[in-house]
Amino acid sequence: MNISSIRKDYTFKTLEIEDVKHSPIDQFHLWLQEAINSEALEVNAMTLSTLGLDGFPNGRIVLLKELDTGFIFFTNYESEKGKELENSPKASLTFFWAELERQVRVVGQVEKISEKESDDYFFSRPIGSQIGAWTSPQSKKIPSREILDQMKEDVENEFSTKPMIRPPHWGGFRLIPAKIEFWQGRSSRLHDRVLYEKIEAEWEITRLAP
DSSP: OOGGGOOOOOOSOOOOGGGSOSSHHHHHHHHHHHHHHTTOTTTTEEEEEEEOTTSSEEEEEEEOOEESSSEEEEEETTSHHHHHHHHSOEEEEEEEEGGGTEEEEEEEEEEEOOHHHHHHHHTTSOHHHHHHHHHOOTTOOOSOHHHHHHHHHHHHHHTTSSOOOOOTTEEEEEEEEEEEEEEEOOGGGOOEEEEEEEETTEEEEEEEOO
């Protein structure tokens, strides 16, 4: 396989700075809806990149679940990413919608959401996902799949006789953006890139070279 010969020319859309919304959150809503309309695969999937405890960057795919003043996702606070965010509450998000030849990159500070917000989302999840949040010691080494299955059975038995509650170690984070870049693929690698940067209380909008 000659990897260097793999290439695609992007010709689907354009992105003009005079056409974008004043707010990057509004612009993201617009692009997200267009991605939904295009039936993009895993439309709310995003790469969450954190700073590892060993100093190396660390990325994984998580799902965007809410969007208000920031981008909200949920996880086990005791997981690898949970500990990394506790140690260094800064992160980046990357969305890629191949169907529209678009990418969005977000950089900002991260904070835990409120207990109520975490409760509200937790109880909106299917019961299997609620049980899974109790079952998995996320990111920890385990000896076998059978151990995980046994832990799941134990949790199911425990909550068969009492009401479900949210695990105290599970909840949401909100990434509050300081920078958001919208990238539209263009022909000959001369892509359109529009950057929003928070300057004090205002958003400054500029075009970047591809």
